Amino acid sequence: MKHAISRLLIATSALGLCATAGAETTLRMAHLWPAGSAVNQDIYQAWAKQVEEESNGQLHVEIYPSQTLSKADQAYEAAANGIADISVTLQGYTAGRFPLTEIVQLPGVVNSAPQGACILQSLYDQGDIAGEYEDTHVLFLFTTGPAYLHTRDTEIKSPEDLEGLRIRRPSEVAGEMLDSMGAQPLGMPAPDIYTALQRGVMDGLSFPWEAMKVFRINELTNYHLQVPYYAGAIVATMSQAAYDRLSPEMQAVIDDNSGMAWSLKAGQVFDMLDKAGREEAVAQGDTIHIVEDPLDDPDWAEPLKQGTENYLKRLEERGLDDAHAIYEKALALRDQCEA
Template sequence: MMYKLNKKLSATIAMASLLALSACSNQEAATNSDEVITLRFSHFMTLNDSMNKEAFEPWARQVEEDSNGRIKVEIYPSATLSKPDVTYDAAAKGTIDIGVQPHGYTSGRFPVSQIAELPGVSESGEQLSCVLHTLYDDGVISNEYADTHLLFMMGSGPHGIHTVDTPIRTPADLKGMRIRRTSSVAADMLESVGAVTVGMPASDTYTSLQRGVIDGVSLPWQPIQAFRLDELVNSHTYIPFYNAAFVVTMNKDKYESLPDDLKKVIDDNSGAQMGIKASQIFDRVNAEVRQAAVDKGDTMVEIPDPLNDPAWKAPLEAGMQKYLSSVNVEGVDTQEVYEKAKAAGAACKV
């Protein structure tokens, strides 16, 4: 009889212990669910840049709202948290949690992805974003982002050539001119037509133009206004010889440390849909800034199809082949990747 009572008592004690442990576990889970996780988001654009105001800040607010305040996104613009050319690596190493970087700011870091920036692939930021996500989803370029958790990729829209007092109508007009370029891809294109290329962040171009260090810039329209270059340049050549890509990515360990429901919040606000949405902002502002230059009376030159233009075709194709030949990634047929990029471009055409 005593044995049975002891057995019942032991069972009661065990049940009480389990309930206590369960209560503690539930309390701990509740505490963890109430914990606010801060994500540090770094980019080189200014606080008032249209991309910051219309893409990055709304993205941060949406993530905070969807997480019921359990995620807080702190945005650090103007390269205050990471330098423009090492932001991707800073995200990979965990110095920052989320970062935005043009692919071309670190030469050789995304050589296969940058094939999509070549002429003949896209004519808008939206189209390039679609191309990049298509190539990523198909496994063509995904290896280049394996050390981070990719959020989305954007296209800036075709780069033009913007100069002070010197209209660019033919390759001969560029001979010897010092032109700021975004990347090695753009450099190969510009050098093929005789320009002297100078690499520097967009944030340094104003003073360089002002001091005569450079004669012009290769940029889409949006940063011409964002970095106040419209105060200095007055001649613009629209020639879609290059379209810059941007990667927005997250530290992999930080992402993996999130509970599943918060991972879903990040995932639901990422991917091709977000990349295209952000790129549409680039495209809209590009059109607005271009119109402002027309209204100001700036000189406008249009070369909409340079690969079929007698003056531009041969040098640009030479520049393309130079870049494709320079990409030395094991197992990658660069010509095949270029053809896949063009096919994606046709499928993604807006």
């Protein structure tokens, strides 16, 4: 009997050790991109795989794409409140919540997604916008490539052609510029655009080429104007409580997969998709017009410059006295990040 009890205790102890050795923490990641998209697979799944490998399986990332865990306009707060352990979303979905971050969305700042990623991550790393994220643990920040204007039935060449058109706005900043040119800006998350355009709820939208492909909007549009008047800022961030619950060793794994390296990886994926999205529109035989330098263009310069100045002045009226300085720094980083 004694030997049987002894064997049982040994077996129970062994089982306990196995449970400890095999214990893992599951981190739930919420984002808005489709599960089958390259954005999900080449950025978020790739990040999850690397974190799992470097933690020797102790960290497992469970991905919830297509707003299945949190709506896009609530995703940041979901991370802040612990509803999601990690959220990836565009700051423009929460108007006024990230005013200094949205400076990178202004016309003329971002020429490509890798450059925009470098600019935005640098502003965060150097403390210029870090205060806007104090309620979460930021992993990395990046941007889309330049967003353009895409319409179903109306050819756009000048600001006057936007008069009366219902155009989906990507952010409050971009919406104001559309409004100043006579358009009727509509706000909605990216996954809802296809149905709205299909049903005639809107006439067009502002999107990077990447999103035109990822969300299949090229299928519904015929005209495109490459006037780079904004770029979308994106944040991948973690619940501070979820980060704090990790052991120092697991926190180090997260830290090793944060910052500029992953920011640039994300930017490169978006850049690749921008090229693919444009090629898709060309293959369809769509009409594409290009405004090479909008800030010096006789038609587009005035509304874009005025919209930029209006936004910066409004930030200063809110007490953000460094708004112009951060804008100038973003322009300086633009040149450094392009090198």
